[in-house]
Amino acid sequence: MSLDDACLGAFQQELDYVHRSFQRLGVMSFEVDDLTQDLFVALRRSWSEYDPTRPLRPYLFGFAFRIAAAHKRKRRREVAVGIGSEVDDMGPGPDEQLQSKQGRAMVLAALARIPLPRRAVLVMHELDDVPVAEVASVLSIPPFTVYSRLRKARRELQAGIRRLLKKAGGE
């Protein structure tokens, strides 16, 4: 199997994850396609350095984080597409699917308020179950920094979700 095929196969396998990671990192929905393409190009350029014995998702997330951060710097302000309005628009409903969607939108909305470096650590560790050492390696930061960012990010997430729940309950 050529490098092209291997890289394309891995990309295809984790495409859903890549999309969701960009959303968790606060990329606007209409920009996700373009950034996914950027990620593929970057991935292919570095594919020869990828160690197949290591998990693929953290490796991909590292690319997603750097691309999202560069993109954010470029447009100088971050907006989470539809996230706020999605939460605002959805009233409580008996349907489980709606509740699940609402819950996910709420998590994204709370994540959107956390600064990107801390959010990346939180997403990797809490949502993707990546161990701290791996998070440190992928994001090129010391483990102590991972712990410190994680602690702050958890506080921010907790406060954000509490605020959103209160708002949803008050309407």
Added chain:
Amino acid sequence: MIWSRAKLSPEVRLLLDGERLIEVLPSAARARALSRARAALAAGVATRPIPSRAPSAVRWAAAAGLICAVTVAVGAAAYEVGLRARPTAPLVAQSPGGGLPASHGNARARPVFDLPATPVLGAKQTPSGAIGVRLELRLLEQARAAVAREDFVLAIQLLADHAHRFKRGRLAEEREALRVRALVGLGRRKDARRAAADFEASFPRSPLLSTVSQMLDSAP
């Protein structure tokens, strides 16, 4: 892991568990992404070597030099302009609407229905301004497409999104006109009339006034 989760409340953990599930992309989005990836491979874009970057000290020196050069050039130009303008152009002679370039006014007056697919940006616009306008355009184009598909619910959401981010954006006028159209499409006549009245109050000289009025007349 246990240490790190110790301070999250049960309800937050529950929400996080819900978010762990990765939804499958719609097949059209998947096909589009893969097709673009294959095209990049075919074009050799993905395998082209990354250009080597200069050491950071060199980059900083180059940037500092460039800033100095630009500062000197701007200063010299401003001095030159000041010298020329002083005898012939007193400040009081400026128009009352001064400060707003003519092109800006044109951009506001331009109906969204005629907007090009990609924005045409003036050379004087700052990158952030240009990006802002591009974002505005993209959102409004999506809303316009939704209206064209008669997906008025989505259109209203997109317009609300635009209003949230760009309350006083350059395309606010077009946004409000589109909102009237979407409300009419949804059959919310009362809201549409109120939105049209607001539009008239906010943009009394808008070239879109007659279009907005026709929208109301066409309401079922």
